[in-house]
Amino acid sequence: MKSNKIIKKLFLFAGFFGLMAASAVAQFQQNPIISPELHENGSVTFRIMAPAADSVKINGNWMQGWGSAVHLSKNDDGLWETTFEDLTPDYYNYTLNVNGVRTIDPSNPWVIRDVRNVFSAFILPGEESEFVQLSEGENGTVHEVWYPSPTLDMEQRRMRVYLPPNYNESDESYPVLYLLHGGGGDENAWTELGLANRIMDNLIHSDEAEPMIVVMTNGNPNQESTWHVAPGHDPVHESDSQNPMATERFEDSLVNDVIPFIESNYRAKTGKENRAVTGLSMGGWQTQKLSLKHPDVFDYYGVMSMGIIRESQFAMNAQTHLELTNQNIDALKDSGYKLYWIACGTNDFLFDSVNFMREVLDGHDFDYVYRETGGGHTWDRWRLYLSEFAPMLFK
């Protein structure tokens, strides 16, 4: 009943806007399917019209890996459907697979990109997902900014800058969190996949976090911006020696180019006590290197889903990294940093690297806070970690 009502409304809409958007109307009429449909009891139904298909599967990030796809059932009209009953409220993504071809859900206009792959997205409302929902209070602003990067020999690079609620109305200055993405990501990742701006709005409105500026850079030193904005600078085609995990060029550019730009173009408080940095995976390694090579820049560090690798991989040299830690950790200890936070899930494929990092740090009597969770190397963890890390800053 409910579904029919919505379909009827969509048909009304098709007639309504149809001639206004001629390209849209045909697709509306062909495809008046509601998917995903979020039911009031918390279950979720997915649908796709595919009369000629023999097999339709759904891969969702709530499943145990992308291999454990679930088959949809076909009715007499060729409409395929399946319902999930017990999902925890969260920000989810999924793809469909129709006769072996990966596709987004054609009925769902919310599409997100992770590395080079595109997914359909939805938020299942509920207590657990409140922190990523649009806040009812005044929201912060997100700027897409180009800044010069002499350190990387680029006239301009792109970043996203979050300004807290009331930034415009006030004349206060704010501390700054530098928020780094993982391998294959870019400056869009933390807003698109991480919903970082919404998380910050909610934390600030509930007084859990101090109002702060959040700077989301592009951590690939050979890329001006996300690949389709500045084509021809695709980190996919980088050699190992140019790779962001093999060089410290990004880290140097953050300190030399980004921080001065932020502090001269925004009302940012200066000094290490007003700067924090955190990142996931590759960004967690960049955070470690920043702490070791630039110990006078930040007072707060968050290393998410990354430790010290025991054997070289991913263009990271294990020996070099361990040596850097052993050689520079005393300078970091002497710097008077306020927080060194490490978070990882027990199913993360880098969990062992975190164990090794803790061994190394313990061997140096280095003070850190360790947060162990369930889960793996996934964005639901990194959203959670941001929601736990930000409230510890600048207090």
Added chain:
Amino acid sequence: MKSNKIIKKLFLFAGFFGLMAASAVAQFQQNPIISPELHENGSVTFRIMAPAADSVKINGNWMQGWGSAVHLSKNDDGLWETTFEDLTPDYYNYTLNVNGVRTIDPSNPWVIRDVRNVFSAFILPGEESEFVQLSEGENGTVHEVWYPSPTLDMEQRRMRVYLPPNYNESDESYPVLYLLHGGGGDENAWTELGLANRIMDNLIHSDEAEPMIVVMTNGNPNQESTWHVAPGHDPVHESDSQNPMATERFEDSLVNDVIPFIESNYRAKTGKENRAVTGLSMGGWQTQKLSLKHPDVFDYYGVMSMGIIRESQFAMNAQTHLELTNQNIDALKDSGYKLYWIACGTNDFLFDSVNFMREVLDGHDFDYVYRETGGGHTWDRWRLYLSEFAPMLFK
């Protein structure tokens, strides 16, 4: 050869980042296809791996309507492919259709949304598309801003605000262009589909247009923002009487809420000589109504792909609209406006409404500039119109 080389590089990448992004690697290995491939001679090849499919078609916006899809050919591996030879350089979008199911191109991470439909996108480089390419000069900034809208009884609504290059470095004030989308669109349309920020960067760098602020609002008065950011406020589900084309609530909110917000939060020049408004389709009608009901606010008007309808449709009452024009046009003439520009394509389904509008305006001896092009009711026209309208402003 070239294609194999790229595929090899992608495999290297998969191994490289694979363990870093476990969800990504499987899809890379399953799908190391380059699509679209832009060849140096200007031709474009599209590919999709679909061994089980009997039919794969492509619908591109360079074709004569969405019905004239082109079939791809299948090779022995199940890879489908087709090449187009003579495309004019432009910003294109397309979808694939695999055995009757509409899908984006799974190899192309650039995805855009028009109304509720999702498309794969690419730019074919060349002289004709230079105006939508990333500029090499310093680029302007795009802000995603929430502003209060008492006129619409909303605590906050979202808009995008473009600031010209050098805004931060200078202390100048700038004139403002208010840029309105069409029916079913929202505040993301002009940047995502229109690439308005790039067009403005290029026009400003070449000294064709004055540096200006460009404000891209959400023209649906019942919607706080694009539907997936603020769900539950979907213009799809509006009744006729609430529809943005049937009310003047948005137009009033633009004048009462948006303009004061922009002029107090940005270095915006004030006064009608420093304000322009233009929009396409529904936004063209909103522009007309702004000119008739608020003739003291703007000096520059651009009406794209919209005229005066002869018969009521799309929740617009033809009689009311004509009466409004007849009653208020003298006030508009007396306002001393500097430019009233009307642009339409001869294949636009609203072309006749533009003819009627010209008859009505001519009957009042009303001064306007008429720009007739080929083409229809499509974004390639509106990008072109912006590139022609903006240079005429504030001079």
